[in-house]
Amino acid sequence: MKIFYGVQGTGNGHITRARVMAKELYAAGFDVTFQFTGRPPDKFFDMEIFNGYQHREGLTFNSDNGKVSYIKTVLQSKPICFIRDVKALDLSGYDLVISDFEPVTAWAAKVQKKNTLGIGHQYAFKHDIPRTRYEPLAELVMKFFAPVGQGVGLHWHHFDQPILPPIIETPELPSRIQGNKVVVYLPFEDQHAVIKHLLPFKDYQFHLYSPVPVASDHEHIVCNPLSRDGFQRDLYDCVGIISNAGFELASESLQLGKKILAKPLHAQMEQIANAAALEHLGYGRTMTEITPAVIEEWLHDKQAVQVSYPNIARVIVDWIKDGKPAMESEFIARVWDRVKVSPVDL
Structure with a gap:
């Protein structure tokens, strides 16, 4: 065929x-x-x-x-x-x-x-x-x-x-995770503003991926260009992900048992609905705006959900x-x- x-x-x-x-x-x-x-x-x-x-x-x-x-x-x-x-x-x-x-x-x-x-x-x-x-x-x-x-x-x-x-993909679950490692993928946001919101949390290691790489002068914020292999390696052993409310990345994160903080694109019906579904199912937290207060509360959350598909x-x-x-x-x-x-x- x-x-x-x-x-x-x-x-x-x-x-x-x-x-x-x-x-x-x-x-x-x-x-x-x-x-x-x-x-x-x-x-x-x-x-x-x-x-x-x-x-x-x-x-x-x-x-x-x-x-x-x-x-x-x-x-x-x-x-x-x-x-x-x-x-x-x-x-x-x-x-x-x-x-x-x-x-x-x-x-x-x-x-x-x-x-x-x-x-x-x-x-x-x-x-x-x-x-x-x-x-x-x-x-x-x-x-x-x-x-x-x-x-x-x-x-x-x-x-x-x-x-x-x-x-x-249905990979094996990681044998261990880095409890302070967080992947950040917010490609539709101002990356400099994202970095500013992450600055207060120096006890965590943030791995930020963006379509147009930006520079970081901060040891706890690592900026990366888009790379399928690099992103997958960081996603595999991180504790959680901060991202927009895209469907596929949240699916991968659920499969791996990562905690999720999602910020849907404003006026994008699909992402807004995805955020509603995450909250409805108890699979993740959402935010309408990126703020240090919301990030801090989520970072201290010690619960996640693993969904085996x-x-x-x-x-x-x-x-x-x-x-x-x-x-x-x-x-x-x-x-x-x-x-x-x-x-x-x-």
């Missing part, structure tokens, strides 16, 4: 999920072509697993100091370029088209009337999951940004809905091999029966 797989590359979460899916799709013998959009081609890193992927400009959301700007998003979009990319993408030679919320692939498939499968967290939002309020504009974006024929939604809990657990990428790949039968409630229940939630004393 030949598969065309489009991935939204604005954030790193979609790419992380695609890496796990790529491994299982290749192992199953599928011929897969990947396409990435949402950021300039020179801003992608550690992409070797995708075997000569395609790149198009696509669409992305504009953010400024931790807030999504819909006005800037519209003004900086290039609709003529987007339409040209959609028309230029020939999907005639593919048996299945998959979109992880990637609009060029989704709209090209829609125009060409191809069999389209959506896999990702965004497709869970068509179901009744925790959120703080109804936002008509955000709901329209969710519906029309990357439309698909069938969507497989992912979330940390089923909420009695037909959704699956996250697609993440099965290999959902393999579950989905096997389901595709079986012809994508209807996901009956029994199938969903069997998958969630394999999820184990355990308290962690730090």
